[in-house]
Every structure is written in structure tokens, then in C-alpha cells.
Amino acid sequence: MFVKRTLPLWITFVVGTVIILSKLSPKTTGLGEDFTIYFDIIAVFAFILGGGNLVKIHADKLSKMGAGWGYSAVCLIGFFATLFIGLFEIGHPKGWSTDPTASGSAFNFIYDYVFKPLAATMFALLAFYVASASYRAFRAKNLEATVLLVAAFVILLGRTFIGSFVSFWTEPGTGFGIPELAEWIMDYPNRAGQRAIMIGIALGIVSTSLKIILGIDRGYLGSGQE
Amino acid sequence: MAFYDKIRNIDRRVIFLLIGLSVALPLIFTIRFPEFPTPMVKQIFGLMEDLPPGAKVLVSFDYDPASEPELQPMATAWMRQLAEKRAKIYIMALWPIGQDMARLSIDALKRDLADKERETGEKVPFEYGVNYVNLGFKSGAQGVINVVLTDFEKMYPTDAAGQALSTIPLMKEARSLKDFDLIVNISAGTPGLKEWIQFGADPAGVRIVGGSTAVQAPLLYPYYPKQLYGLLGGLKPAAEYEKLMGDRYPQYADIQKNKGRIRMGAQAVAHLVIMAFIIIGNITFFIDRRRERSR
């Protein structure tokens, strides 16, 4: 019980308090910095944990030869090949370096010809779905939805050359045309709405942070059953 | 009414095909439009132009290949301008792949400066350790910013290549974030511009300008103008910035050196197609509603 609940609550309390105090008193700044660096280092172990979890799940699938085991094999091959090439810096022009991404290294080839096309295309797919959503879901069903639609329309027009082209009442870039209206919407009504949301979120984060530090909110420790 | 029903129940793959063509055809046939810079873009450009020679500028590359088409044009334009202004450039990354993005920008800038020297005979100094330094990636997001706020060497014992920070001339002039004249952040999410404002620029009292993906941009407007000096949100302002750069520095006016402007042709046509989708979608919606009411 002590290691499972009491000790973690104390660690959170001490670390959180030190970080807050480091912002209030110069004498504790150094300690706050040390704690933050520890946090930065532990973050890398989170990357390793992520990789470990991935291997565990897919190795399990592979060993059971369940449905889609071939894809798990692809995932593991991609993982271990990249890990091996990256950790041993295969083909690195300097031999060993803290910059594994240097041009000419095999790791850099993986970036250019595998990681980049996959990552970029995965996100590019969203363009098709946003177009489909525009057609099927973006409807002026009531007054609020119409306001939303009109704002989006002005932004879509104003953020390309078409906005200047259809603003026949003014010379492009000199008067108040659709691009300027789009910028005004961003700068005033949008800023007002986003600011109201931001203030609300900030209050939520500040109160949750305080509750976590004081041990009132213990959700991150789980149910305590495991 | 067969045509109407066809339109109403159109296969999503037809929509996908149309949007694909609306992007592909303008790229194949190089359709391009003029750009008219908006006030905020001019304001950021003016701020960078007014930097005195030797100004210390921190540039953080916080994005990955997924957002490269949107963010690389502004990163390239800023790097060009900073080099032209003889600023001292300090590069870092809060995203692991940001280090690659930074390398791309540095390599592109070196090629640009070599071209300029060949064409005009003017040599813009860009020497490692003297004009720029690449600190690379560190994990920890806002934790990294919190440390460099008071001490760079504590977070970065060495630069990206493993050279001790104490041996790099440029680092002698910038011990902490507070020593900088300007922070430039190009980001695609978290950690990014928001964290740089909260944990870096605000506590350090240093001016910050940012470039973000269009998706993120509306969320960052509340920081403007006191906490965030200016924001380039997405491809369009990047293209406008390229236009200003080309006007001020003719060697960058060639359209082939302005990826943002090239991409805006396809972007404009795709916007038109999406607006047509919205209009057709709404027409079918209103026809349906009228039919239901008349029943």
C-alpha cells in the first residue's frame, strides 16, 4: 500500500511544490531545474516504454498466429530494423555521433524513403475526409449553424487569391476586401471566442494541477486494484 | 429527379477523386496566382527586417514531415531573412523529427547562399559556431523550455553533433533564453508555439513570432498581440511572406525558390471545389427539407 499509493502521492506533492516554489524564489530555481531535467530524461524512457509495449502486443499476436499476424510481423520488422540501424548508426559518415540523422546515414535513408512518405500521406488522407464532410455534414440547419457556415465560407474565400478576385469593390491588398474581412474575423470574433475557451481551460488546468499536487485528485494512480 | 438523387447520394469516392484532381491538375499545369500580403504578415516581415546585425534569434523546429508542406516554406523564408540580416541563429527542436526539419532548412539555406554568391558575388556569412549553431532535439517538451529559460548549458551539455557548448563562440553570448532578441517558433502541435509562449517568451520577456499549421492557428490568436508578436498560420501567409522576401531580396524572387507560392495554386482550386461541395450539399439539404414539409 505504501509503495502503491502513499509514496507516489508524496513524490507528486514534493515535486509539484518544488517546481512551483522554483518560480517564486530564486533560491529554489536550481532544484526546480534539476527536477525538470530529470523529467526530460524520464520522458525518453516513456518512448522506450512505448516501443516495448508495441513489441509485446505484436509479438503476442505473432506467437498466437491469430488473424493479421503477417501485419504484426511487418510492424516488428520495421521496428527492429529501424532500431538496429539507428542505435548502431549504420553507414553514418562520422562513425559514431549524437546526431543519427546526418545525411548519408542509413537512418537518414529510412527517414527520407520510408518514414516521410508514410507519415505525410497518413495526414494527407485527411484532406479527402474534410472534403467529404464539407459535402455531407456542413449544413445550415439553424441560425447558429448558419453563422458557423458563413464564417467558414469567408475564411475559405479570404485565404486564397479568390478572395481578392471577388472583392471587386476594392483594389487587392489596399482596401477592405474579403481577405481583410477574413483577417478581421480571425482577429476579433475568433479571438474573443477562443479566449473565452482558453480562460475556461486554464481555470480547469490550474485547479486540477492543484488537486493533483495536494493529493485530492488521485485518478492518475488508477483504481488501486491492480 | 434521377439526377438530383444521384447528386444527393453521390459516392464518397467521387468526392475523393474530384478533390484529388483539384490538387493534381493545378500542380501539373502550374497554375499560379498573385499574392497580396496581409497586415500581420507585413508586420512580422517588418520586425525581422528591423533586426540589427548580430541580433540573437532562437529558432525552434517543432514539426514533422506530416506538416512539412505547410511549414517548410515559412521556415525557409525566415532562415533566408535571418541570414541576410546577419542575425545569429540558434536552432533547436522539441520534436524528435524536428531535428531533421532543421537540417533540411540549414542545407537549403546553404544552397541558396551558394547560389547567391555565384550569381551576385556577394557572400553572406553562414559559418557554424559563428553565425549559427544547431543544438538539436531534447525530449521533455515544456520541461526543456523551462530549463533553457535560465541555463542553456544545463539542458544542452553539447550541440547536436556532440561538441561541448562551452567551446562554441556563439553560445558565449547566449546563456539563457533571456539573452535573446527574438524567438521564432515553427510548430505543428504540442509541444509548440503555445508552450513557447507560456514557458519561454512570457517568463523570459522576449518577443516571439510563430508559424503554425492552419489547424492550430485559430487557437493561438488569443495570445496576439501582447504575448505573441505575430503568427503565420498555414500556407497562405507563408506564400505572402515569400512574396515580400522576393520583393526585398530579388535573388529569392524566382518562383521555383518559393514552394509556398507554387502550392497556393492548387490550394486555391481545392478551396473552390470544397466551397462548391458546401453549396451543393446545402442545396440538396434545403430541397429535402422542403419536400418533407410539403408531405
Added chain:
Amino acid sequence: MSRGRIVFLVAGGLFLAFLLFRSATGGMVPPWPHTVETQAMEPQYNEFGLLVGENAVTTGATSWKGPLTWFAAFLTLCILSFLYDDNPLYKFAEHLFVGVSAAYWMVMGFWTTLVPNLFGKLTPNLVSGVLEGVKDNTPEWHYVIPLIFGILLLTRISEKFGYLSRLSLAFIVGTTAGLNFVQYLKSDFMLQITQTITPLVAIGAEGFSFWGTFSNIVLFVGVICGLIYFFFSKEHTGVFGAASRIGIWVLMISFGASFGFTVMGRIALLVGRMEFLLRDWMNLVVG
């Protein structure tokens, strides 16, 4: 086989034939390694070793750029094939992406943070071969703390000792809560209010500005009404209800702007990918 699938396969086959034809006729990079010729000036010496002039020498080197670009294009098309339907090629690319990116993050974290910031502090001389800058530094033993917390975090994979990872989690949560408490309070709360409470009447270089004043009022009223909309402790009726209604409109404009920007952003990403396929791979761009 359905009609749709036949059309898909025939179209795919014709596309592949077109690409191979273009490659064979030199219209685009071929899928096989090819020789790239480079010209260099080589000095010419006479029998006494004296320089007598220069000769242009053509050297050929095997380039793998073609097959690599084709592979990248293949992966791109695998992902795009999802638009037609879920299929094995998409699943292959998706799983490869997950594996490669997890390892990519690990490798970057290891070389850029663990080596310099942990091993470089604990055992400087051990890593000085890679990290010249830390040679002969005195070990800083307090860095054993993040090492212990880091290793404890990894116990999460184990069912028996998984509970130990809570100690590391507590450290991570405590640091994040501490940092967020201060900065959200300052940047996202206090400074946001400060930025909202500013003079409403805009007076520029040319005197009173109607448009500026109107904009300032929109901003001020918008923030207040937006906040009222989120205030649920009082019933939204009367003046409070009217303000809350204005709040909804302001929020709707914000969401509309966000939608417009989202469309912009997503299209830009597609433009980037199309550039790769059409220009770098297929060499189809005119002009």
C-alpha cells in the same frame, strides 16, 4: 469479382504500364538502379610529371535514387489506396509506419537525450568517444535519480512489478502539474484577462477610429459573453440568457473560422504529397 474491383484492377494495371513506359523512355526515374554520369576536369601530366592541361573526364556512378523513390511512391500509394477501401496494402503500410515511427522516436531519444544528458553526466569518459565535449568532466551522481525513475517506468510492461511504475508516473505528473499550475495561471488566465481589459475607444494617429472602437467592443463583449455561455451555475434566462446567446454566436464564428482553417491545412498536406508523386516521382509537372 465485383465490377468495381475489376475496374480498379484494370485502371491500376494501365497506370503501372504507363509508368514503366515512361521509365523505359527516360521520362521519369526508373525503378532499377541506373548509372549517373558526372563530368569532372582532371589534370594531365607529361612524362616528367609536369602539368600540361586539363581533360574533361566522364565518370559513371550507380545511383539507387530510382528504386528508393519508387519504394517511397509505392508506400504513398499504399496509404492512399485506403480511399478506395480498406485493403491489405494499406494495412501493410500502416503497420510498417507504426513500427518505424516507434523505433525512430526511441533512437532519437537515446542519442539526443539519454547519451548526452544521462550517460554524459554519470559516466562522461565512457561516452566521450561519441561525445567529445564531455571528456574529463566530473560525474554528477545525482543523475542516478532519473535513471532509477526511468527504469521503474519500464516495469509497467511486467504484470508482477508493474505497480513500481507508479513512482515514475507520480514524478512525471508532479512535474507537469507544477509547471502547468504556474504558467497556465499566468499566460492563459491572468494575461488573457489583462489583454481583454483595455481601452475600448480606439484613437489612432488620425484621431477617433470608428472601426477600431467597434472591433474592440466586439472583442470585449465576445469574451465576456463567451465566458457567460460556459457559466452553468446560473440559469440562462433574461439578460444573462441574452448574453449567453451572443456567446454562442461568437463561439460559432470561432468554430467556423477553425473549420475554414482546418480545410486549408488539410489541403496543404495533400498538395505536398501530390508534389512528391507528380514532380519527384512521375516528373509530370509542366513548366
